[in-house]
Amino acid sequence: MSEVNTPTGATARPAEGEAPSGPPAPALGRWTRAVTARPRLSLLVALVLTALAVFAGSGVADRMGSGGWEDPSAESTYATSEVERVFPASQPNLILFVDSGARGVDDPAVAAEAGRLAERLAAEPGVTGVGSYWGTKAPALRSDDGGEALIAARIEGDEKTASETLDRIAPGLRGGHGPVEVSIGGPVAVQHEMTTTIQDDLLRAELIALPVTLVLLVMVFGSAVAALLPLGVGIVAILGTNAVLRGVTEFTDVSVFAQNLTTALGLGLAIDYALFIVRRFREELDSGSEVRDAVGVTLRTAGRTVLFSALTVAVSLAAMLVFPQYFLRSFAYAGIAVVLLAAGAALILLPAALMLLGHRVNALDLRRLFRRGKSGATGARAEGAAAEPGARWGRFAGLVMRRAPLFAFTTVGALVLLGLPFLGVKFGTPDDRQLPSGAESHVVQQQIRDGFAGSPTGTLEILAEPAAKDAAGPAPTAEQYAQYRDRVAALPGVVRVDGPVTSGSVGYFSVVPEGEAVGEQAQRLVHELRDVPAPFDTSVTGRAAVLEDSKAAIADKLPLALGIVVVVTLFLVFLLTGSVLIPLQAVVLNGLSLTAMFGALVWVFQDGNLSGLLSFTSTGDIETTLPVLMFCIAFGLSMDYGVFLLSRIKEEYDRGASHERAVRFGLQRTGGLITAAAVILAVVMVAIGTSRVTNTKMLGLGIALAVLMDAMVVRSLLVPSVMKLMGAASWWAPGPLRRFHERFGLSEGGVAADSRGRRTGGRRRQGRPGRGGPGW
Structure with missing residues (x-):
């Protein structure tokens, strides 16, 4: 492709309808030949590996923990460990x-x-x-x-x-x-009951999600055969991830909550990727391609986009590895594994299955039962040929772009308004109230809160040790202990100080704070206790101290995690589009798509609205790590849909279509696909959200809301309106970056091929660009 400087600084493109020229992609060619050469062998190997994964992943839930919210290097973690070791009776569980x-x-x-x-x-x-x-x-x-x-x-x-x-x-x-x-x-009973409840709820969620998902896939594909393919990919990804997590538990702690993410993303992403690949394959078949050619074009186009999308989702989830809490790290282990396995299955097993099925991928078309006046596939195909694929989405995109300022500013205002409740967020630590109100350990702890003057598990503990310089010297004296106790008792918010209890040169004090165990007053008291002067070294622990240390650890690592997500996302979207402005737009709009989720997090689960309908007990706060987790998951899924849309816009733009036509074409070809994928993923997440454990309920329902807002509001309204306002300048990039993209960039239409996959050598194609198979 030749390059000239245009007035906007964008790269000159072929005339409308002309395919981009450039060298073929030998790596993709070799990959296509490898995948399609022996499809039966590929499926047999996959079947054997899946069976091994079932064996390797068995019992993984029994090796998982239900904690992981604390920072292992924090002062409170050290103090808890030492008090448990030296004074086991002081830390009843x-x-x-x-x-x-x-x-x-x-x-x-x-x-x-x-x-x-x-x-x-x-x-x-x-x-x-x-x-x-x-x-x-x-x-x-x-x-x-x-x-x-x-x-x-x-x-x-x-x-x-x-x-x-x-x-x-x-x-x-x-x-x-x-x-x-x-x-x-007690804590050990709460953890045990939480683990067993999550396992039971996960099984129920799978029993709900799988049949409902299959029905929706049949409605989307029409063909029962095509509908089964995404489920197969999802099952392979889930079973493979369980085997990976089983291996990870040999080396580090893994949270039992991560299994929920495995099921949700395993089904959700497998369906996304399979929808995209099968849809493109059927397009190519309908346009007259042979089966092998259709698979090859599908891998070079939709397959490339799936690989690209998987990388963006994996990067968002990998950002959780920077945090010290194993609760967050567990979701990174599970998320990265399930994303890569879902993409791998979609790019290896699915093409092999399509090679064997060929035109039979359209078999068992159940929609014929609801058609009137049509006979068989011939009538359906004639009907499809008479209408422009995805015409309704194309008309809708045209409407949005004609009223771009109205749609853009109204939508942004509404999303910001929905997110305002999050400004009042209060953070806390999970306790027995995560469990159903009838759970035995919840009932016991609630009776203690209501009927006892103090909880044996809700106090603050102070570990007293000889100062480092006096470690080999004598233990603190009774007078020193008494003076320190008097200073602590004089602090505002302290109800009672018990102790010291001593063992050798080590002692500890128990401090009962006013108000809630992890309330704002107790959190302030943690800092005041740590500032009290003492002739020995002190370390403070207890629920409020664990919360403060957890918040500090997240605040310390959050800029790095956000930086990783943003920088890598900008780079990957630049490789896809060759633009400097579109990646910035993608990051900002993805962030806006999450506002409703964060606002609902506070309005529903912190403030307790809809608690009766959703059957949970509000604690008046949100667990500290949960917003970070939900951001990483939802941002990655938003980028997943964003890549699907941008890849088709870029493909049409590279063929020579005008900026507006390319945007309209992209939404026309992917609007229904993205919406269908989002609805199916939301169904899976809502099934996870039926859990009786509040954090799991929060995760499932929150992600479902974010996915639907992204697909139905951001992709449908914000992206076309903002790109219309930005105009052709959307594709601007400085000269050095344009040359970098030409050499290393990736896009769905990046190979020198027309929509049928034939190399064009820069020749002008005849006919309307992008016309192909049925729309979505």
């Missing part, structure tokens, strides 16, 4: 809630039975630090009305070990014991 009924907890029979329960618990292997109201007479372990009291203990080991211990001992402790009734709570 198991609570036996003993209800004495009308007798009262001080009744002799109740006290005797409670004592036997405490002794039985203390004798269990793996259980330490058992304490109870009856043994200590601590007021914090007795309810205000005297009807209930607590036995607290610590189960040793990591999450998996603690969960196994709880499974072993819980049946013998739960239920009626003479004059008392025992329920089980």
